[in-house]
Amino acid sequence: MRRRSGLSARLKLTLSYAGFLAVAGALLLAVVWGFLLRYVPDNAQGLLGISPNRYLLVRTFVPAAAVAMGFLLVFGLVGGWILAGRMLAPLTRVTAAARLAGTGSLSHRIRMEGRRDEFRELADAFDTMLDRLESHVAEQQRFAANASHELRTPLAVSQALLEVAHEDPTRDRGELIARLRAVNTRAIGLTEALLLLSRSGRGTFTHEEVDLSLLAEETAETLLPLAERRGITLDVTGGPARTSGSAELLLRMVTNLVQNALVHNLPTGGTVTVHTETRDDASLLRVENTGPPVPPDLAPTLIEPFQRGTSRTRTDEHAGVGLGLAIVHTITQTHAGTLTLTPRPTGGLSITVRLPGQP
Numbered sequence: 001m002r003r004r005s006g007l008s009a010r011l012k013l014t015l016s017y018a019g020f021l022a023v024a025g026a027l028l029l030a031v032v033w034g035f036l037l038r039y040v041p042d043n044a045q046g047l048l049g050i051s052p053n054r055y056l057l058v059r060t061f062v063p064a065a066a067v068a069m070g071f072l073l074v075f076g077l078v079g080g081w082i083l084a085g086r087m088l089a090p091l092t093r094v095t096a097a098a099r100l101a102g103t104g105s106l107s108h109r110i111r112m113e114g115r116r117d118e119f120r121e122l123a124d125a126f127d128t129m130l131d132r133l134e135s136h137v138a139e140q141q142r143f144a145a146n147a148s149h150e151l152r153t154p155l156a157v158s159q160a161l162l163e164v165a166h167e168d169p170t171r172d173r174g175e176l177i178a179r180l181r182a183v184n185t186r187a188i189g190l191t192e193a194l195l196l197l198s199r200s201g202r203g204t205f206t207h208e209e210v211d212l213s214l215l216a217e218e219t220a221e222t223l224l225p226l227a228e229r230r231g232i233t234l235d236v237t238g239g240p241a242r243t244s245g246s247a248e249l250l251l252r253m254v255t256n257l258v259q260n261a262l263v264h265n266l267p268t269g270g271t272v273t274v275h276t277e278t279r280d281d282a283s284l285l286r287v288e289n290t291g292p293p294v295p296p297d298l299a300p301t302l303i304e305p306f307q308r309g310t311s312r313t314r315t316d317e318h319a320g321v322g323l324g325l326a327i328v329h330t331i332t333q334t335h336a337g338t339l340t341l342t343p344r345p346t347g348g349l350s351i352t353v354r355l356p357g358q359p
Contacts, residue, residue, distance in 0.1 A: 009084075009088060009091075010081070010084045010085055010088055011084075013080060013083075013084035013087070013088075014077060014080035014081045014084050015077075015080070016080070017076050017077075017079065017080030017083065017084070018073060018076030018077045018080050019076070020076070021072050021073070021075070021076035021080075022069065022072055022073050022076060024072075025068065025069055025072040026069065029065050029068075029069070032061075033061075090112055090119035090120070090122075090123065091119060091122075093110055093112065093123070094110060094119075094122060094123055094126055097109070097110050097126060097130075098126070101130060101133075106130055106133055106134040106137060107134065108130070109127045109130060110123040110126060110127055111123075111127065112124070151187065151190060151191075154183045154184070154186055154187040154190070155187070157179075157183045158180060158183050158184070158187075161176055161179055161180055161183070162180075164176070190323075205245070205246040205248075205249065206246065207244045207245055207246070208244065208245070208246075208247060209242055209243075209244060209358050210242070210243055210244065210245055210246075210247045210250050210358075211240050211241065211242050212241040212242075212243060212250070212254070212276045212283055212285045212355070213236075213238060213239060213240050213241055213276040215247075215250055215251050215254045216236050216238075216254055216258075216274045216276055216285065217236055218251065219251070219254045219255045219258050219274070220234055220236045220258065220274060222255070223255070223258055223259060223262060226259070226262055227262055227272065230262060230265065230268070230270070231268040231269060231270070232262055232265055232266075232269075232270040232271065232272055233270070233271045233272070234258075234262070234271075234272045234274075235271070235272070235273050235274070236274045236275075236276075237273065237274070237275045237276075238274075238275040238276040238277045239276065239277055239278070240276070240278065241276040241277055241278050241283035241284060241285060241355075241357075242278070242283060242357065242358040243283040243335070243337075243355040243356060243357060243358050244335075244356070244358050245334075245335040245355070246335075249331045249334070249335075250331065250335070252327065252331065253327070253328050253331040253332065253353065254274075254285065256324045256325070256327055256328050257274075257285075257287040257325075257328055257351055257353070258272065258274060258287060259324070260324050260325060261287050261288070261289035261348075261349070261351075262289070264289070264291050264292075264348075264349075265289050265290055265291045265348070266290050266291055266292075266347075270289065270290040270291065271289065271290050272287070272288070272289045272290075273286075273287070273288045273289075274286070274287050275287075275288075278357055281356075281357045282354050282355065282356060282357050283354075283355045283356070283357045283358070284352060284353070284354055284355075285352070285353040285355075286350065286351070286352045286353075287350075287351045288344065288348065288349070288350045288351075289348045289349060290344075290346070290347055290348045291347050291348035291349070292347055292348075293343065293347045294343040294344075294347075294348070294349055295343070296343055299341040299342065299343050299349065300341065302325050302341060303325045303326055303328070303329040303339060303341065304326060305323055305326040325341075325351075328351075328353070332353055332355070335355055335356075336355070336356055337353060337354050337355035337356065338353075338354045339351070339352070339353055339354075340352045340354070
């Protein structure tokens with residue numbers, strides 16, 4: 001947006017300094033005129049017959065006052081210009097950094113030295129904003145690259161299957177159709193997960209009171225057939241844990257956590273425990289499962305999109321797209337909560353969601 005050019009901030013401050021100094025000098029001269037010359041007689045003999053009269057003092061005082069006012073004005077302009085330049089120098093560095101950021105360069109930092117003042121706080125806040133913005137842009141770029149790769153895979157498989165069917169008409173079409181259906185189902189699931197991840201990150205939902213314990217019971221009832229089919233014991237413990245947010249998104253969060261705990265478990269005889277409680281004005285949801293050991297350095301990366309971990313990748317009907325915990329993390333952040341992943345010494349994970357409590 002183009003705007004009309006005006007006086008610079010440095011020139012405005014300079015004129016303000018010079019004007020203030022000129023007004024102060026004029027007031028001082030007015031005080032001298034009003035309280036000194038008024039007591040000097042306006043006659044030929046002057047004060048006590050020996051001092052100059054008012055006429056002589058005015059003739060002497062006015063030229064000197066004019067010279068003093070001129071000096072004050074010039075001194076105010078020159079000194080104000082220098083002082084304004086020194087005061088606005090930090091703001092010039094912030095402006096230069098903002099222009100660099102506007103061109104797409106987010107790696108530049110101001111790193112202003114000196115004591116903490118308003119300009120130092122502004123520069124530090126701007127550096128913090130650039131840090132978060134650069135991290136967010138890098139995360140979005142990685143997400144876009146991973147999403148493109150994940151979406152390209154089922155499309156490439158579908159194309160290969162269609163080419164095989166075209167080149168070999170005698171091939172069993174039932175097998176090809178079944179494989180195409182499986183690939184298409186996976187692509188649809190990936191697309192829906194991407195849409196949910198995008199929608200849950202916007203935070204544009206109606207807040208309502210939600211009890212995490214009820215969501216945990218509903219999720220356990222829904223996923224109980226899966227747990228029984230895999231020979232896993234699914235338990236729900238604890239008490240009420242009320243919070244405020246979207247019931248739909250929070251239900252998806254709990255479902256993803258429990259399903260993730262069921263899928264990444266022991267082949268048989270495993271356990272999944274869902275516990276809810278209220279502690280220190282916060283609502284807690286903890287999901288623990290048995291399973292293969294998870295390296296401590298791998299656990300924090302599991303919340304990143306498309307991060308599955310070598311030992312957690314599945315090829316059966318429950319193979320995911322690597323967005324389950326990423327969606328949980330996004331929903332948790334949108335509800336002003338925290339997500340903690342802790343490997344269990346005996347194998348498996350302990351995942352804790354901490355959300356603001358609702359009285």
